[in-house]
Amino acid sequence: MAVVPTLSGSRRVRRTPYSDRVEACGVKAYTVYNHMLLATVFRSLDEDYQHLCENVQIWDVSCERQVEIIGPDAAKLVQLMTCRDLSKAKYGQCFYAPLVDENGGMVNDPIILKLGEDRFWLSIADSDVLLWAKGLASGRGLDVKVFEPEVFPLAVQGPMAEEVMARVFGSEVRDIKFFRFAELFFQNHGLIIARSGWSRQGGFEIYLDNPELALDLWDLIWETGKGFNIFAGCPNAIERVEGGLLSYGNDMSSENTPYECGLGKYVNLDADIDFVGREALAVSREQGLSRKICNIRFDVNLDTTVLEAWNVYSVDGEKIGYVSSGCNSKKFGGFIAIAMLDHKFWTSGTFVMVQTPRGDLKGRVTNFPFD
């Protein structure tokens, strides 16, 4: 494939309040996520990765759309949507929560923010959770309002993130614990700020709910970050695979249960909670796992990436799963992959054959994430 197609713009593929800055920083490639632009590369995947691990980056992650659920039945609806027990959730907490359908299949894997007793945000991965929530609410006749608020998250990620954030928002930022949020102020406007983000380098997510402040906010972080070598970034394909961060749509889909995705600890069947898919997941637990997400390591780099599932075979030629994501990793000395593998083949050290676009390649299974 010599062709490198560009991405056509249209209103349907939504720009964000930060897009002008992202483009001024020379974004080289986009993807589309929740019908919205998401940058994927600025300088190069490798340079972006190195910079993220050593400095601080500002990320336009507006595409992490919020689904707001508010009203007397809000807590009931949110619990209906996830197998994770939220009965003890408190204001100020963020919950990574698999959403499952009636078959126990993954619908999405948002961060849920409890903003009040009757008010939640689901900060979603790439599927229209809004329609799922509205369908359930309408079908069950629940007393809630479900909508997509005008919230455009901006992430500040990397080892120097806290230093920059403390200079922008004050030292209170330092007191925010991991997966907790607080309300801090920017131009006298309260903003939800969480210690979270889709990297393993530490950082924050700012849930900006007034697009008119977007460029001022970006610019202030940028100016403040100059002393810390700030640059524009985005979720990095190398960093996230190395770090074992799963991507909905890539590594998991409605074909997979949370158990298969290694998210069994968030399936709280022993809690006295009502959620869609409870019965199906109880059956899954009873039956045990037939496949799960593992990693595969290779000794060599590959000059390609995973655009479609790559078949995985046992050394005897039996089809035993597929690779869903991967990247070349300096840290691990070769191409590393996330794969869904059948029972019997997921023991660390097992050798497998992978059908890559560059021919069949021998790899070694490791536990998830890389051991």
Place this chain on the structure above:
Amino acid sequence: MAVVPTLSGSRRVRRTPYSDRVEACGVKAYTVYNHMLLATVFRSLDEDYQHLCENVQIWDVSCERQVEIIGPDAAKLVQLMTCRDLSKAKYGQCFYAPLVDENGGMVNDPIILKLGEDRFWLSIADSDVLLWAKGLASGRGLDVKVFEPEVFPLAVQGPMAEEVMARVFGSEVRDIKFFRFAELFFQNHGLIIARSGWSRQGGFEIYLDNPELALDLWDLIWETGKGFNIFAGCPNAIERVEGGLLSYGNDMSSENTPYECGLGKYVNLDADIDFVGREALAVSREQGLSRKICNIRFDVNLDTTVLEAWNVYSVDGEKIGYVSSGCNSKKFGGFIAIAMLDHKFWTSGTFVMVQTPRGDLKGRVTNFPFD
């Protein structure tokens, strides 16, 4: 903006069984539609347009995903989802049908194919109707199965489409009326073929339900089409704006009722049917329209396209709506646009000011589509 970002590939942005052929034909740009690749340009928008209007094109429209609804309550669920009366629907018919939410807002505008008394396909625009249907079914406890089948539509469009299709599938193809479908055979495999497609140039959509036949099917149509100057194509931004084909996500969203989108004839409030949003649409009908989709014509071309809504003002400076799509049109001698305009300003001939990225520009309102 000098930057023309490319589209990053990943499994989440799904390729199709025809993608290799699309790329071999030199696709220049893609968009993402229902989490899947959709070509937007091959040679240039103008050349693609001209070729489509005079010859025949083969389009990979796999991204028109199907939502299959099957089971004893299938007809009930499908009717719940749309304000169009489907009570007299028969096998072999295609229905353009607005789907609406509890507020009467547009969720999608699929073509609905009735495949049997208890079986339907919703051939959808760009939103996860699957989750909406599953949410409603789960919430109401309906006895249906809702899923996305492995169906990858291929369109053959243009004035010579019937000639090519008759040579591939036999002359029975000629008997298929507009918005009707029949089952015809390819390699002894039955395929649903409809006279439909997202252009005004005539043609067919083939609902291939076996991806292993995809390349054979593409290649046979290609070989057969050579005598008719066939080339690869895709929904064309010029042809569809000139032709008044609305695009969900561009020209309409959940913020709009079908009335505002000019789809009032599909709101069958007088029929004895139960659908979500019935009450809200009854109120809308009672209150009358405050805004609706119109067209605006300009005397000049613009060297830009509509990436975000462009504000529209009255000649007195009052904000009266926005432009949602547009293109340069040789046929109409300048830039033409689709716009949502307030009452009082939608009379054909009204002059308005439009805030374009190239400065303010005077335009003239015309009825929809262009009069």
